[in-house]
Amino acid sequence: MKHSIQLVGSYIDQAVIPVVEWICGILMVAMILITVYTVFMRFIFDNPPFWGDTVTLFCNIWLVLLGYGISARRREYIAMQGLYAILPGGCGAVMNTFWDLVTGCFGVLLAWYGMVAARTVPGEFWELGGLPMEVPMMIMPIAGTTLAILTLHNVWSDLSRLMEGPDKERASGK
Numbered sequence: 499m500k501h502s503i504q505l506v507g508s509y510i511d512q513a514v515i516p517v518v519e520w521i522c523g524i525l526m527v528a529m530i531l532i533t534v535y536t537v538f539m540r541f542i543f544d545n546p547p548f549w550g551d552t553v554t555l556f557c558n559i560w561l562v563l564l565g566y567g568i569s570a571r572r573r574e575y576i577a578m579q580g581l582y583a584i585l586p587g588g589c590g591a592v593m594n595t596f597w598d599l600v601t602g603c604f605g606v607l608l609a610w611y612g613m614v615a616a617r618t619v620p621g622e623f624w625e626l627g628g629l630p631m632e633v634p635m636m637i638m639p640i641a642g643t644t645l646a647i648l649t650l651h652n653v654w655s656d657l658s659r660l661m662e663g664p665d666k667e668r669a670s671g672k
Contacts, residue, residue, distance in 0.1 A: 510648065515648075521560075526561060529554050548625050552626060556634045578593065609642030612637075616635035617632065619632060
């Protein structure tokens with residue numbers, strides 16, 4: 499059981515996270531390039547592209563929502579880490595697991611209701627050549643699924659370590 503959990507965690511860390519990081523990097527570069535191009539065209543030629551701000555906004559939203567999944571997997575919650583520093587002993591580990599569970603449940607809700615919202619939203623973006631509004635809104639179910647998988651794996655790992663008991667933890671040096 500523990501070996502399969504480690505395999506899933508290894509796959510997530512070595513295959514899924516690097517792909518999401520690359521996507522986030524591409525979105526960041528796209529945001530910068532589009533913003534620079536829009537500003538250049540606006541102030542130099544007084545003819546900004548009508549699509550620049552919209553595409554930059556979509557890139558930003560996708561970047562933040564995908565990046566949230568990565569930070570949740572790594573447990574890089576800035577505010578929570580500051581709180582753990584002042585809590586006694588094992589309270590931080592319990593709070594970490596609880597926070598991951600809550601975040602995973604939020605991911606499930608975001609995936610479910612995000613899919614409903616993306617599939618039922620009417621209209622299109624005329625400035626993007628008639629792009630259906632469903633396309634940019636698909637980030638909600640994508641980010642929700644990613645967030646749920648990454649954080650619920652953290653919870654599963656924590657619970658499996660807890661089931662092993664303190665003797666095995668001490669023997670393994672954790």
